[in-house]
Amino acid sequence: MNYEKFIKQKQQIVAPSGFSVSRDDINPGLFEFQKDIVKWALKRGRAAIFAGTGLGKSRMQVEWGQKIHELTGGDVLLLAPLAVAAQTVREGAALGYEVHLCRSQDDVKPGLNITNYEMLHHFEPILFSGIVLDESSILKSFTGKIRNEIIESFAFTPYRLACTATPAPNDYMELGNHAEFLGVMSRTEMLSMYFVHDGGRTSQWRLKGHAESDFWAWVASWGVVLEKPSDLGYEDGAFKLPPLNIHEIIVPAEGPPANTLTERRQARKNSLNDRVAYCAELINQTDDTWLIWCDLNDESDALTKAIEGAVEVRGSHKPAYKEKAMLDFAAGDIKRLVSKSSICGFGMNFQVCNRMAFVGLSDSFEQIFQAIRRCWRFGQTKPVDVYIITAETEGAVLENIKRKEQDFKNMVDEMVRYTQGILSESIRSSEREMTKYNAEKHLIIPEWLRSEPIAS
Known part of the structure; x- marks a missing residue:
């Protein structure tokens, strides 16, 4: 056996394990x-389907699950965030198709069958035969124990689909979570193969340049x-978004500018009444539907009391x-909803509303996004107006968000660039292989390892 053949044998090909179906057999509603x-x-x-919000991930995952059921005869479970399950049933x-809401x-x-992530322990x-993770990026929000439970629970499920929006900027751990859930490669394998540890910053990993x-x-x-x-390569058609207007409102406040996370949180507490008062005056003079985001419980309490009709x-x-409450707001039965992005910020369709205010910003770009x-x-169908209300002592909050947004766009552009040709190919296998290495010296193989003697 020569060396090249030996190396090829070390590659582990994870071949496609699904079904070939005709496009004509896929639901015409897509x-x-x-x-x-x-x-x-x-x-x-x-x-995994990493698709922008509103591109129909719910319909794609339902169709995928239905086809798995038809082709295998087995049952399929969909896991979704709270309130999103009922939305998926519709x-x-x-x-x-009938999607059964289960507890x-x-x-x-x-x-x-569909249930909430929190109910997983009630299932076998x-x-x-198939599992779908809806809004699968929220695995990051769970403790390591629950993340591992989800991955381990479905390690032997033959058909798996993960659906979420495009990942947050430089969030390689999220990609590692998905690869591990799908059985492509463990997160630790991914890190060792493609990344280097960034010095003393224990949670930071950097892509190897080559x-x-x-x-x-x-x-x-x-x-x-x-x-x-x-x-x-498709026409955008009805998927073109209306304008997004960001309005930065800086409320006067006393004190030095905040630099650290602790200082920013203190600045938010000190300016809470002024920020809430500005927001309430802005909203109460209109009859519009509003979505109000906060970051602290005290902000939530004060906003609910100050805004007319707030829930x-x-x-x-x-x-x-x-x-x-979330479903009533989506249906237009509630006109003002106050909550945190970590609670109501994933999966829901709130196109009934085109005006929102942030009266407290999380430091997570993904949650804001x-x-x-x-x-x-x-x-x-309408332009969306977003009001970001901060105190002048909080520092360059919006600038930090814009920087992270640009990082996000760069990452998405890079991902899309490598993904554009994926549907034009009949199939692609996922390889578990060594990153290419360009040797600069010839390998000297000892005499006793050679299958043929060295020519004299």
Whole structure:
């Protein structure tokens, strides 16, 4: 055996494990780009869909699950954030499918079943042929124990799909979580193969310079990435977004500028009454529907009292109450909703609203991005106005957000660049292989290892 053959044997090919289906067999209620993504994901068997908000991830995952059920005869479980489950049931009905809303294994019926992430412990994962993680990026919000429980629970599920918006800037751990859930590669393997540890900053990993192209090509082999249909060569059509108008409101405040996270939080507490008063005056003089985001419980309490008709959703509320409030707001039955982006900022369709205010900013760009996208998403017909109300002592908060936004755009552009050709290929395998190494010296093999003697 020569050396080249030996190296090739070390490569572990994770071949596609799904089904080939005709586009004609995919539900006509899907757009053309959605059909091709579903077709690709079915062929993969285990895949991730990183798609911009409003591109129809719910419909794609329902169609994928239905086809897995039809082709295997097994049941499929969809896990979703609170209130998103009921929303998905309606999306399924629009495609002509019944998606069963479940609270435990006893409620499961043949076909598609959906529950909230928090209810997973009431189910038997081994009994399902397929699993779908809706808004799968929220795995980061769970403790390591729950993240591991989800990955381990479905390690033997033959068909797996993860759906979420495009990842936050430089959040390679999120990509690692997805690869591990899909069984492509563990997070630690990914880090050792493509990254180097950034000195003493224990949580920071940096892509190896020579491995960047290989890394994104690897991601594109199991995940399809797009922010809009034209990223994959389709017409954007109705998926063009209306204008997004960001209004920065800086409230006067006394004290030195904040530099650290602790100082910023203290500055927010000191300016709470002034920021709430400004927001309440802005909203109460209109009859519009408003979505109001806060970061502190005290902000939430004060805003609910100061804004006419405001309904508060907070973490301590019972799940049934939170779910009803979010669905009522989405239906237009509630005109002012006050909450944190960590509670209501994932998965919900709030196109009924085109005006929102941030009266307290999280330091997580992803949460801010997701919160804005509840309203500014495909299907929104009006310009969206976002008011960011901060105290002058909080520092350059908006500038920091803009910097992270540019990082996000750069990352998405890079991901899309490697993903654009994915649907034009019949299939791609995910390889677990060594990053290419350009040797500068010839390898000297000892005499006793050679299968043939050295020519004299």
